[in-house]
Amino acid sequence: MPNYLVINGTVTEEEKAVISVLDHGFLYGDGLFTTIRVEAGRPLWFDDHWQRLCQQATVMHMPIPWEKKEVLNWLLAGLKANGLVDAYVRVTVSRGQGPLGLDFSQCKLPNCIVYSKPLPAHIEERQKMGIKAGILSGRHWGKLWPGAGLKSLNFLNQVLAFPEMNSKGWQEGVYLTSTDHVAEGTVSNIFWFKDGILFTPSLETGILNGIMRQKVIEMARMQGITIQAGLYYQEALLQADEIFITNSISEIVPIVELNGQSIGKGVRGDLVQRLLLELKNFKKNC
Amino acid sequence: MPNYLVINGTVTEEEKAVISVLDHGFLYGDGLFTTIRVEAGRPLWFDDHWQRLCQQATVMHMPIPWEKKEVLNWLLAGLKANGLVDAYVRVTVSRGQGPLGLDFSQCKLPNCIVYSKPLPAHIEERQKMGIKAGILSGRHWGKLWPGAGLKSLNFLNQVLAFPEMNSKGWQEGVYLTSTDHVAEGTVSNIFWFKDGILFTPSLETGILNGIMRQKVIEMARMQGITIQAGLYYQEALLQADEIFITNSISEIVPIVELNGQSIGKGVRGDLVQRLLLELKNFKKNC
Numbered sequence: 001m002p003n004y005l006v007i008n009g010t011v012t013e014e015e016k017a018v019i020s021v022l023d024h025g026f027l028y029g030d031g032l033f034t035t036i037r038v039e040a041g042r043p044l045w046f047d048d049h050w051q052r053l054c055q056q057a058t059v060m061h062m063p064i065p066w067e068k069k070e071v072l073n074w075l076l077a078g079l080k081a082n083g084l085v086d087a088y089v090r091v092t093v094s095r096g097q098g099p100l101g102l103d104f105s106q107c108k109l110p111n112c113i114v115y116s117k118p119l120p121a122h123i124e125e126r127q128k129m130g131i132k133a134g135i136l137s138g139r140h141w142g143k144l145w146p147g148a149g150l151k152s153l154n155f156l157n158q159v160l161a162f163p164e165m166n167s168k169g170w171q172e173g174v175y176l177t178s179t180d181h182v183a184e185g186t187v188s189n190i191f192w193f194k195d196g197i198l199f200t201p202s203l204e205t206g207i208l209n210g211i212m213r214q215k216v217i218e219m220a221r222m223q224g225i226t227i228q229a230g231l232y233y234q235e236a237l238l239q240a241d242e243i244f245i246t247n248s249i250s251e252i253v254p255i256v257e258l259n260g261q262s263i264g265k266g267v268r269g270d271l272v273q274r275l276l277l278e279l280k281n282f283k284k285n286c
Numbered sequence: 287m288p289n290y291l292v293i294n295g296t297v298t299e300e301e302k303a304v305i306s307v308l309d310h311g312f313l314y315g316d317g318l319f320t321t322i323r324v325e326a327g328r329p330l331w332f333d334d335h336w337q338r339l340c341q342q343a344t345v346m347h348m349p350i351p352w353e354k355k356e357v358l359n360w361l362l363a364g365l366k367a368n369g370l371v372d373a374y375v376r377v378t379v380s381r382g383q384g385p386l387g388l389d390f391s392q393c394k395l396p397n398c399i400v401y402s403k404p405l406p407a408h409i410e411e412r413q414k415m416g417i418k419a420g421i422l423s424g425r426h427w428g429k430l431w432p433g434a435g436l437k438s439l440n441f442l443n444q445v446l447a448f449p450e451m452n453s454k455g456w457q458e459g460v461y462l463t464s465t466d467h468v469a470e471g472t473v474s475n476i477f478w479f480k481d482g483i484l485f486t487p488s489l490e491t492g493i494l495n496g497i498m499r500q501k502v503i504e505m506a507r508m509q510g511i512t513i514q515a516g517l518y519y520q521e522a523l524l525q526a527d528e529i530f531i532t533n534s535i536s537e538i539v540p541i542v543e544l545n546g547q548s549i550g551k552g553v554r555g556d557l558v559q560r561l562l563l564e565l566k567n568f569k570k571n572c
Contacts, residue, residue: 017306019305020303024445026312029446100401116394138430142428144447156438157431157440166389178430
């Protein structure tokens, strides 16, 4: 059975889904995306994803011509076409077609592409067993560049990190900033527990304000856990009791080994387990 | 008359020129490009452009499946279809189609797109009268990120610089690095003369090794001009006798005003004029 995408509301076979080579999304990586987890037909925190996409589009001077409900309907149409009830969904918004050059004022109409596919099979195992990760040799592009914190189509840094992760047997790589502070993973935010306190890099580092990051902070607060978002060096990670990463698809995944060194007891810790349990309740109301 | 592009050797009407939305060039800005000036049907320094593209593709683990001559023929076919003898040409090579995700090992075949259009009308006037430029508020993404120096499809920094340039009446914006050193323009390298010496940021800053940058250095050496490539602060620019930018399309363009301050006498200087004259001879043998 072919897989289907939804392009500007039109359900299209994946193999026939095309875009102009003059779309600035292709020419310059000039666009945004977000990835959404779907459970039992329900896109989790769709409103948050949509709101962040619209906020970031404003930063990029890219007026979004669609209503939230419209795009949600496209998402649901894609799920239906693919016969999916649990899914990984990527919503991409690109600048649209225009003449070559940095001046995007003649790009009149953004394009919206909604992809959906089954959730990766390895998520539950990773949530339970944890993953190996390490500090990447390449650095985070930094808070001073205007695209900092945007979930944009400029993802080459992450693409080029993949061979390093792969060769070292890491399932995720973690960037430091140019000032040696812990930033984020290639496709995740990072958290760690030390003496019962939950630490995470602050947005000041230039990282993405991940939806799952926001939800974990919210959950931790509800549980009375003290949270400190700040500027931390990698030593803090290596001395942590428990480390985990977050993203909207994999939700919460423990890191049990960092740079070849066991974290805590080298297995999923109790505090991460507690957050994963709490998440199940938390999702009921999302 | 429609404009034509050449996609993997097939001449295609611009309006019908499309690419898969699953091309990693679109999904992640995972691709490269180069821009080539064509004069009287002759692509200038095509070999240098091709060689750099192939070198950068190697850095990206992206095997190029075409011969140089093949792509040159595509370029010439595009010029013919568009009836152009003088032209701006962009050769784009994208990773190709593959499953979502950072792992590009299943992207089997890159795509090559050759665009051509007339040279911008304003080049000669700018070469003569100079342009206004300024230091951008956003910083260069830095030498520590793995994509540093690649002419990749990750061009969002430059896209986001455009509104600033536009609002300030600048025709070019110049980045500083995170360590405050002069780096490069949004679409150019930068040079300046002070007391007869030619200065330019070194590649160590993470800038593109522009083809025209290389040619200007070569020409200056032939003329016995002392060249210093290094790490410089913006004060060096503001105290320069003459400043100019280089790129393969506009070649050599003087900056006569920087951050609202006149440079030298506020008109094109003698040394830049000499380089422009010399370039005419130099191009005969390229």
